[in-house]
Each structure stands twice: as C-alpha cells, then as structure tokens.
Amino acid sequence: MKILDTTALDFAAKSGVALTEEFYATPDVLDEFEVGHDRRLPRNVRNILEMEWFDRATYLRGYKEMLNAYGGRSFYNMTGFGDISILALLYTQRAATAEMLPGLSDEIYLVTGDKGLTKKVRREFCDKADSFSKTVRISKPEEYFRP
Secondary structure, eight states, rough: EEOOHOOOOOOOOHTTTTOOOEEEEEEHHHHHHHHSSSOOOOTEEEEGGGGTTSHHHHHHHHHHHHHHHOOOOOOTTTHHHHHHHHHHHHHHHHHHHSOOTOOOOOOEEEOOOOHHHHHHIIIIIISSSSSSGGGGGEEOHHHTTTT
C-alpha cells in the first residue's frame, strides 16, 4: 500500500511527476490538496474511504484516538487534520494485520515531506516491537519520486 500526504501530492503536482502506481490518500488530505491547487487529482490516487475492503469503523476509532492524542490542529482554519487522518489510516492497517501471521502483510509506504507527521508515525507505528512496525516505510517525496 502506498499512501500520499499533502506534501507528496504538492511535490508531484509542482514537479510534473506522473503518478503511474496506485496510491491512497485520506479525504482530509485530498481536501487540503484541492484547496491549494487548481487541478484535479490523478485517477490513480484513490480515496481510502471509498475502498470496499477498508474498515471505516476502525478508521473512525483511530481518528478519534489520534485527534485526542495530538495537538496542532485548528478547527478555525481547518488545518492539521491530514496528519490525523493518516495516523488513523495506519491505525486501521495495524488493526487489520494484528491477526495475520508475521510476514504476510503488505509493506506500507508513506510518502511525506512533513517532519512532524514523520515523527508521529515513527512514535506510533515504527518504534513498536511488533510485526506491523516492520512493514511501515517512510519516504520523502523527492526520494520516492526520483527518476
């Protein structure tokens, strides 16, 4: 699974990178991107909540937990929710892989240039002593989209 945050979508749009793989983004990230750009998203960037296989109930539970755990959001300016939604997506994927045998879950690539989000993802999902932490990879957009 390949997940894009707003910085990755911005980088791809500004650099003219053709997104040829299938990527996922959360509705908050898609909204943040559309507010800042006067263009449509590439067809292969999918809204994770529109996928039939995605567990929306677990996502909402994770969203609530992450919303309460992390500050830095503004309801007035509607900022900071993209990070929360990505943390909730990873929370959902961790729950989905909890009952799998180690090594059977797919790797998850998060493409982000956001240092704050990277730190939160590492704290929540990469620094744990579980099999899920071994599947999460974080890449900066300029490294991931390198020609």
